[in-house]
Amino acid sequence: MNHARQYLIDNGIKPSVQRIAIMKYLFEHRTHPTVDDIFHDLHDAIPTLSRTTVYNTLKLFAEKGAILSLTIDEKKVRFDGYKQRHAHFRCLECDEVFDISLDRDVEFPQEDGLRGFEAVETHVYHRGYCAECAKKKNFNNK
Amino acid sequence: MNHARQYLIDNGIKPSVQRIAIMKYLFEHRTHPTVDDIFHDLHDAIPTLSRTTVYNTLKLFAEKGAILSLTIDEKKVRFDGYKQRHAHFRCLECDEVFDISLDRDVEFPQEDGLRGFEAVETHVYHRGYCAECAKKKNFNNK
């Protein structure tokens, strides 16, 4: 039942109480949390947790390829424990980040587009208004 | 011959000495500069220029849709005066940002992928090693 623990080991990361808790958090919260979101939410369960540990841990996870770090928000980095290929959408109104499916036509770039360049990761980001905020916005502009 | 000035007007931006200089800079430098790059490089020509003005100006340009602001670099925002659809590639070694052509197959997402979401802009970012750094890296690992 300790999925997070095993996941860390599989990614070459030594599990610790803090690391397991953070990985578990990312599996359970598909909200693209920031360092502070995670720090804040885990603080009750692990009162000794340090913000620096959250920074260190997320950096390590991203380096090991266990998670994605998203720079869709110009203020702070967000993190994503969901590794399946998908795009992200940030709402300019409510500031939430959503997962967007990438359909067949929207494939990730092939070798040919990148002559000689070695891509490690590719991100597709949208910025705009999420369904809910778009509705409100269009209603008000009527 | 004042292309930058006219471009600003066309985008609903009142031209000023500073704004024209910054727009001109972006047209002439396809390097995805940061605020500081621009501030530093224009300082000789306009000694009174303030860093705040560069921030204000770039924010205004981006809001008016005259330029793109790129969040490919987790530290600082970069700017791009080239509006044609293209992707970006940031080298993890030399930290340069390159333009990458998006071929026909790599289209920007269509409406269907975004049910109800209103996309204002879409970015495709790659991170990895540029041709030059990849060559060095592979040579050293031999």
Next chain:
DNA sequence: TACAAAGTTGTAATTATTACATTCTTGTTT
């Protein structure tokens, strides 16, 4: 020439992130 609106400037504040030295855990060896 006077004036208001918009633009620019410089400093101070804010905020995310990193550096670093100290303390704590963990597993291993005696």
Next chain:
DNA sequence: AAACAAGAATGTAATAATTACAACTTTGTA
């Protein structure tokens, strides 16, 4: 079980990008 070393976690202090803000300047117009 005690001693030890390596790796991890912690907290504070530093750094760096960005924004807030109040004062000053420029521009166009009456």
